[in-house]
Amino acid sequence: MTSKINLTIGWLYPDLMSTYGDRGNIIVLQKRCLWRGIDCKVRKILIEDDPRLVLESDLFMMGGAQDRQQQIVNRDLVGQKGEYLLKKLNDGIPGLFVCGAYQFLGKYYKAADGKIIKGLSFFDLHTVHRGENVDRCIGNISVQWKNHQLIGFENHGGRTYLADKSQFFAKVIKGYGNNGEDQTEGMIRKNAIGTYLHGPILPKNPEVADFLIEKALEMKYGKRFQSSQLEDKIELTAKKAMISRL
Numbered sequence: 001m002t003s004k005i006n007l008t009i010g011w012l013y014p015d016l017m018s019t020y021g022d023r024g025n026i027i028v029l030q031k032r033c034l035w036r037g038i039d040c041k042v043r044k045i046l047i048e049d050d051p052r053l054v055l056e057s058d059l060f061m062m063g064g065a066q067d068r069q070q071q072i073v074n075r076d077l078v079g080q081k082g083e084y085l086l087k088k089l090n091d092g093i094p095g096l097f098v099c100g101a102y103q104f105l106g107k108y109y110k111a112a113d114g115k116i117i118k119g120l121s122f123f124d125l126h127t128v129h130r131g132e133n134v135d136r137c138i139g140n141i142s143v144q145w146k147n148h149q150l151i152g153f154e155n156h157g158g159r160t161y162l163a164d165k166s167q168f169f170a171k172v173i174k175g176y177g178n179n180g181e182d183q184t185e186g187m188i189r190k191n192a193i194g195t196y197l198h199g200p201i202l203p204k205n206p207e208v209a210d211f212l213i214e215k216a217l218e219m220k221y222g223k224r225f226q227s228s229q230l231e232d233k234i235e236l237t238a239k240k241a242m243i244s245r246l
């Protein structure tokens with residue numbers, strides 16, 4: 001008897017790291033799996049939880065936060081959970097890391113109060129917040145990712161600088177992205193995406209959700225998966241409307 005194809009999503013710190021609808025990303029991943037007959041379990045991973053839950057995840061999602069919550073989470077993440085997370089990401093397990101979570105995967109984040117929050121150094125980048133008197137990067141954003149135009153909403157004080165700019169996730173068409181200077185947005189390494197796109201990103205851009213699901217299945221089952229087409233008329237119409245406004 002063959003067991004049903006299944007995925008476990010590790011949702012990191014949902015109680016502390018989730019802003020501007022980031023939890024919508026989880027709903028989309030779960031639904032798109034379900035609609036294709038893939039069993040999908042979501043496992044919340046909180047500060048008090050056993051770090052081994054990280055090892056049992058096939059796909060990660062972690063949302064954004066204010067500096068204060070980032071500092072609380074960081075104290076936990078620099079321990080065993082971070083070690084396991086790095087191992088999984090280095091092995092090619094996919095993940096979506098939004099805004100504050102994206103900043104964590106870099107070398108460090110200098111917060112608005114000047115405190116340095118050390119990151120996991122999975123991405124070769126650093127982020128600097130120049131203080132509350134400097135304008136935040138806020139607004140609707142549109143970027144080019146492969147042959148897709150993506151939309152989202154960004155709100156961050158930190159400006160991110162990639163050591164190697166060619167490793168960006170997407171190219172900014174309208175908005176700020178990593179720093180408002182070099183037109184780069186986010187970073188991708190192995191199968192992990194770091195991005196400033198809230199919105200949330202996956203309901204607005206189902207093609208990114210399918211990319212993550214395909215990568216998770218490939219890693220788990222050792223063969224290529226091509227997602228079956230779903231009916232995305234509403235999502236794509238909403239995206240078109242937003243692109244024309246931008």
Ligand code: GLN
Nearest residue numbers: 064065099100156157158
């Ligand atoms: N606190 C971080 C910043 O302002 C991240 C914000 C966020 O995750 N929305 O840059």
